[in-house]
Amino acid sequence: MATTADTAENKRISRRFPEEVATERNLDLIDEICAEGVIDHSPLGEMKSREELKEQIEYLHTAFEDFSATVEDIVAEGxxxxxxxxxxxxxxxxxxxVAPTGEEFEVENMVFTRIExxxxxxRWVQPDMLGLxxxxxxxxxxGE
Structure with missing residues (x-):
């Protein structure tokens, strides 16, 4: 069973992905915080390695100028x-x-991260694709 210290550490590790990898584009951090065979489930497909995750982050930054991911709430159990x-x-x-539209966006994203x-x-990543x-x-x- 996870201790309070383990839970706090799991939160710290998990939030580094959106804050430091996705927002700050620190792709090398993936090697530090992700297992070699990390699996990432998202609307972009299933990534099955650190290298595929790095490519996905590069893709997002190519598609979206000033891309950022801000953790609004975080809870952990086990x-x-x-x-x-x-x-x-x-x-x-x-x-x-889809060709560039030049439009800005702000959408919610739900992320579940499993740590070992x-x-x-x-990781299971579910952004509001309809809103996007x-x-x-x-x-x-x-309705319009």
């Missing part, structure tokens, strides 16, 4: 950490086959 993360940026590069031996071994596509002008809001 080996799992749940975070509510606010994503922001400007669509200035191709994303999921002080390393991220698995509406803000980028890619689709019309439902």
């Amino acid at each position: 080996d799992t950490v749940a975070m509510r993360v606010l994503l922001r940026g400007r669509h200035n590069g191709e994303f999921m086959g 031996e002080r390393k991220i071994v698995e 596509f509406v803000q980028l002008g890619i689709i019309e809001p439902p």
Whole structure:
């Protein structure tokens, strides 16, 4: 069973991904905080290594100028950490086959992170894709 110290450490490790990897673009940190066979589940597909995660972060920064991920809430129990993360940026590069719109966005993102031996071994990332596509002008809001 996880102790209070373990839970606090798991939170610290988990929040480093959005804050330091995604926002500050510190891709080398992935090697430090993620297990070699880390698995990341997201709308962009399933990444199965540190290198694939690095490529995914580069892709996001190419698609979105000033991309940032701010942890708004964080809770942990056992080996799992749940975070509510606010994503922001400007669509200035191709994303999921969509040409740049130049539009800014701000959407919620839910992230569950599983930690083993002080390393991220698995992440489930669920951003508000409908909100993102509406803000980028890619689709019309439902009911309009």
